[in-house]
Amino acid sequence: MPDLTDADTEELVSVADELADAARAAILPWFRRDGLLADDKGAIEPGAGFDPVTQGDRAGEAAMRAVLLRRRPADSVLGEELGSVAGSSGLTWVLDPIDGTRGFLSGSPTWGVLIGLRDASRALYGIIDQPFIGERFSGGFGRAEVTGPRGRHPLAVRPARDLSQAILFTTFPEVGTPDEGAAFHRLARHCRMVRYGMDCYAYALLAAGQIDLVVEAGLQSYDILGPLAVIEAAGGIVTDWRGGPALDGGRVIAASCPQVHAAALAVLGDVA
Amino acid sequence: MPDLTDADTEELVSVADELADAARAAILPWFRRDGLLADDKGAIEPGAGFDPVTQGDRAGEAAMRAVLLRRRPADSVLGEELGSVAGSSGLTWVLDPIDGTRGFLSGSPTWGVLIGLRDASRALYGIIDQPFIGERFSGGFGRAEVTGPRGRHPLAVRPARDLSQAILFTTFPEVGTPDEGAAFHRLARHCRMVRYGMDCYAYALLAAGQIDLVVEAGLQSYDILGPLAVIEAAGGIVTDWRGGPALDGGRVIAASCPQVHAAALAVLGDVA
Numbered sequence: 001m002p003d004l005t006d007a008d009t010e011e012l013v014s015v016a017d018e019l020a021d022a023a024r025a026a027i028l029p030w031f032r033r034d035g036l037l038a039d040d041k042g043a044i045e046p047g048a049g050f051d052p053v054t055q056g057d058r059a060g061e062a063a064m065r066a067v068l069l070r071r072r073p074a075d076s077v078l079g080e081e082l083g084s085v086a087g088s089s090g091l092t093w094v095l096d097p098i099d100g101t102r103g104f105l106s107g108s109p110t111w112g113v114l115i116g117l118r119d120a121s122r123a124l125y126g127i128i129d130q131p132f133i134g135e136r137f138s139g140g141f142g143r144a145e146v147t148g149p150r151g152r153h154p155l156a157v158r159p160a161r162d163l164s165q166a167i168l169f170t171t172f173p174e175v176g177t178p179d180e181g182a183a184f185h186r187l188a189r190h191c192r193m194v195r196y197g198m199d200c201y202a203y204a205l206l207a208a209g210q211i212d213l214v215v216e217a218g219l220q221s222y223d224i225l226g227p228l229a230v231i232e233a234a235g236g237i238v239t240d241w242r243g244g245p246a247l248d249g250g251r252v253i254a255a256s257c258p259q260v261h262a263a264a265l266a267v268l269g270d271v272a
Numbered sequence: 273m274p275d276l277t278d279a280d281t282e283e284l285v286s287v288a289d290e291l292a293d294a295a296r297a298a299i300l301p302w303f304r305r306d307g308l309l310a311d312d313k314g315a316i317e318p319g320a321g322f323d324p325v326t327q328g329d330r331a332g333e334a335a336m337r338a339v340l341l342r343r344r345p346a347d348s349v350l351g352e353e354l355g356s357v358a359g360s361s362g363l364t365w366v367l368d369p370i371d372g373t374r375g376f377l378s379g380s381p382t383w384g385v386l387i388g389l390r391d392a393s394r395a396l397y398g399i400i401d402q403p404f405i406g407e408r409f410s411g412g413f414g415r416a417e418v419t420g421p422r423g424r425h426p427l428a429v430r431p432a433r434d435l436s437q438a439i440l441f442t443t444f445p446e447v448g449t450p451d452e453g454a455a456f457h458r459l460a461r462h463c464r465m466v467r468y469g470m471d472c473y474a475y476a477l478l479a480a481g482q483i484d485l486v487v488e489a490g491l492q493s494y495d496i497l498g499p500l501a502v503i504e505a506a507g508g509i510v511t512d513w514r515g516g517p518a519l520d521g522g523r524v525i526a527a528s529c530p531q532v533h534a535a536a537l538a539v540l541g542d543v544a
Contacts, residue, residue, distance in 0.1 A: 106483050107483065108382075108477065108482075110382075132421060133404075149405070167378050193378070196445065196469040197467050197469025211379065
């Protein structure tokens with residue numbers, strides 16, 4: 001990590017908040033708007049390649065990039081919609097203007113703006129913002145908090161418990177490939193409860209101490225880097241399905257405690 | 273229907289709002305609260321009998337019944353938690369203080385307070401209230417509106433379209449019995465997109481013109497009467513899977529237009 005002073009981290013937290021504010025303002029006018037255009041980037045099968053790109057996505061990322069050009073011109077940027085820009089600072093902003101585009105297109109308040117900050121090896125800071133509810137989960141640099149309808153509160157994961165008492169979330173019941181899906185459903189049978197459809201809001205619920213596990217597959221870096229930073233700051237664990245780093249996406253497991261994490265990895269096992 | 277004057281319907285709308293306000297105040301302190309107790313009324317299999325009763329449920333229904341005792345002592349009441357009270361007015365309030373208890377227990381903003389008013393044969397008025405977001409969908413007596421983070425707006429279902437362009441929601445991928453689940457997934461393959469996990473918020477999204485279909489099975493009257501009134505008031509259609517009345521629950525289909533409704537019924541077919 002580049003050497004960061006307290007003033008540097010204050011500046012970075014302030015930039016992250018400005019990014020989230022800018023994305024909110026750019027995206028909200030498109031939410032639940034009549035005539036929203038959705039281009040299919042891929043196929044239409046649920047859980048597969050249906051990935052509508054809306055004007056909201058593009059407007060949100062453009063707004064965030066404008067903030068970065070002004071405030072952090074030496075940082076790198078990796079965004080879902082507008083690609084990569086290389087910088088010289090050793091820091092990279094990883095942006096997903098609308099994570100959960102299908103949730104967005106169906107009016108569900110479960111999509112979010114994801115903002116992550118990383119160096120070469122680690123997630124440093126992240127935000128999960130839900131603009132319609134007006135709820136922002138953030139964490140890193142020694143802080144973890146939520147602001148929203150009930151004001152400002154610290155974030156902390158749930159107390160440790162057994163896997164059999166865990167609440168498990170994922171977005172699509174298919175989860176990923178058939179092998180990945182089979183492993184997920186094997187895990188689900190060991191948990192107390194499984195729920196679907198929350199998009200990135202599931203990671204926020206984990207950081208907020210409401211649930212114990214989120215398991216997904218086929219993620220990109222911009223899908224997980226922000227949530228990863230928030231969850232780690234709240235005391236949780238985010239890895240791939242073998243316990244290795246999850247910064248670059250792929251198969252991701254987020255857990256509230258080492259006990260649930262280890263037990264879930266053991267059940268997921270080696271997946272082809 | 274009992275003969276209702278304009279003054280009567282104004283009074284009933286005002287009572288419904290007071291019920292929703294009372295339930296919000298009683299339930300919200302229990303949402304995302306540490307140490308929330310959940311008694312299992314049934315088994316723990318997802319989609320089957322796992323039905324935690326929280327203090328929030330009981331507090332919400334008690335608060336609503338207190339309002340009715342004061343303002344509408346001659347009306348009947350049917351509530352999820354506290355049973356039936358017979359009245360003499362010909363009107364019945366049908367109450368579900370927390371529809372989506374599992375969503376509630378996992379911190380998801382998708383549960384709701386459901387309030388329905390009916391006479392012997394028809395739903396007259398309904399409310400779907402999401403207290404955490406502060407969003408209230410209401411309809412009946414010639415009005416249909418939402419109030420929430422964006423103020424007050426009329427509700428109207430989506431324009432008519434083909435089933436192949438429809439967005440379909442249900443809460444649990446299992447849907448109901450294996451036969452019911454098979455019929456649902458046959459239907460899902462005809463739709464553009466299927467999403468899970470929204471609890472009663474899915475009915476609100478349909479009334480708000482965001483989605484086209486909600487299909488569920490195994491419902492009770494208190495799960496559907498409020499949403500039914502809101503959706504009909506917004507221009508949609510709610511029936512059972514054979515096109516008959518859905519006031520008493522069971523297998524329910526809610527659709528944005530006759531075209532999607534008829535096509536979906538044809539695909540669902542006769543289910544054992």
